[in-house]
Amino acid sequence: MSWQNPTFSRGLGGAANRLVANQWSQGAATATANADVLRWGRSEMAAGQVISMGLCQVTTAALHAPNRWIYAVSIWFPPPLGGGGISPPTDQTFSYNAQNLREFYNTAATVDGMDITNPPVIVGPVGSVWNGTQFPLTNLEAKVNVWVVYALDGTAWAYFDRPNPIVCEPLEGGEG
DSSP, X not given: XXXXXXXXXXXXXXXXXXXXXXXXXXXXXXXXXXXXXXHHHHHHHTSOSEXXXXXXXXXXXXXXXXXXXXXXXXXXXXXXXXGSSOOOOOOXXXXXXXXXXXXXXXXXSEETTEXXXXXXEEEOOTTOOOOSSOOOSSSOOEEEEEEEEEOTTSOEEEEEOOOOOEEEOOOTTSOO
């Protein structure tokens, strides 16, 4: 079976003259011939910007701005269930400095959209445990899903979304 694009020698009724009708035919043939490329392009436009993601361990934090930290994260594999059969992968290449998306708009007076001055609270980095005087920045114990996306300048940007630990300070003259 063969098929051929029609060639119009005269126009159709209305404003579609012979040239317009032939261009429609050529356009349809081009779209049909390149359907796989058009389908791929449409899927790429809707694919989003996430280039990678992984389950990670937050290990350390460095203060970046008031109530905002830069976190060192590395891939984390849960231990095998039932004591055997599956050995964890050894690939440790998923290692980033990440930001907590929830901290993005934090300030000295606002954390996660809430006023932290009344009553006053102390905010720590994700995975830190209050030791009675401060939130340590090392030996953090949080597991997070980390997403890596492209920033506007084309660089990779790693982030996760997790609430920060807080400690309420005692109110003056009373119990806290």
